[in-house]
Amino acid sequence: MSRLRLQHARWFPCLALILAVSSCADSPELLQNNDPARYALAQDVLWASPSGFDLTMDIYTPRSDANALPVLVMFHGGGWLINDKSIMDQASAYLATHGRYVVCNVDYRLLADRDNTVTLNQIVEDVFGAVLWVKDHIGDYGGDPSRIAVTGDSAGGHLSAMIVNLGNRLSSEPFSETSLGFRPSYLPAGKTPEQVAEANGIEVQAAILSYGAFDIVQGARDGFEGLANPFWLVSGSLARGMFGDSFNVADHPEMYRAVSPIHNIPAASERKLPPQLLTVGTEDPVVTPASVKRYLEKLHAAGHPADYWEYPGRSHAFLDSGSNALLGTSFEADAPEALDVMLGFLDEVFYTTPPSQLD
Secondary structure, three states: OOOOOEOOOOOOOOHHHHHOEOOOOOOHHHHOOOOHHHEEEEEEEEEEOHHHOOEEEEEEEEOOOOOOEEEEEEEOOOOOOOOOHHHHHHHHHHHHHHOOOEEEEEOOOOOOHHHHOOOHHHHHHHHHHHHHHHHHHHHHHOEEEEEEEEEEEOHHHHHHHHHHHHOOOEOOOOOEOOEOOEOOOOOOOOOOHHHHHHOOOOOOOEEEEEOOOOOHHHHHHOOOOOOOOOHHHHOOOOOOOEOEOOOOOOOOHHHHHOOOHHHOOOOOOOOOOOOEEEEEEOOOOOOOHHHHHHHHHHHHHOOOOEEEEEEOOOOOOOOOOOEEOOOOEEHHHHHHHHHHHHHHHHHHHHHHOOHHHHO
16 A cells, blocks of 8 residues: 655644645546656566565656666655655656656655654665665666766655765664764665765766755754654654654754755865756745755855756645645646756756766
């Protein structure tokens, strides 16, 4: 059974907006902007089973004469508590219909999984593992493992930023207050996390971060781990700490900083980050344009290339499948324009930028 397909959870104001359910996926409108004749689809491809928990992805391969296409790895939103990859079905199909990219729509563990025992660092380890799996196997699906972009919205934007900023912070030691590295849920055969990090194994060539949550420290202080965040209840779980009840942001701030992209932007003189596009709706009450601009400014201050696009008149979750009456969003009305902007950015990176500038 798939997880609840509800809109994204946040700990910010206007939480009443997020209690609306997306419209039925069987709606005839979902056939628009999707031409299955233009791509092959491999569904529910098993890519890892951390602690026996099966994780899958859907892989869309455009029918193309090219030997190998660039790859876009996508992570859904949902406040790390709800949703699964199906919430990105329409976006994935649109990108495969209109773009020249193999699209991998990825599932990862949620905090509410395993009887509400999954921790945020484990979710990060899942998305790190997904990138490594793609690099090892995407050639079987017509993709080029040397040309990979990551993207995600809301919680997925956070996870994509973690890949970009912290994909080199890998460790064989379990994540703890004294060991703030990550062990990917999938590792190449015969490789340790440290060997993967030394070889820059999780490095990607571009990222698109849509209305992402970049400061987990502030999120915890604002009540994510308490009853102020109703999606614990919506997910069928009791509110608790992101790292378990033994930890909190006041007493263990470094654990929360370790999963906050905004606190882990390297200077370009130390490590160059790939080109990035940050997007947000002008009317988003959940992840505000001001919060995204703060992250953009920090990227620029550190010397990294990053573009910014505001979607006029749009709220949160404009990329999701279906529609949300309270948020005033629907895929057919809102997503195509944003997805075209994303494709334009990717085309500039992968089809017009000299290879020397991508190193």
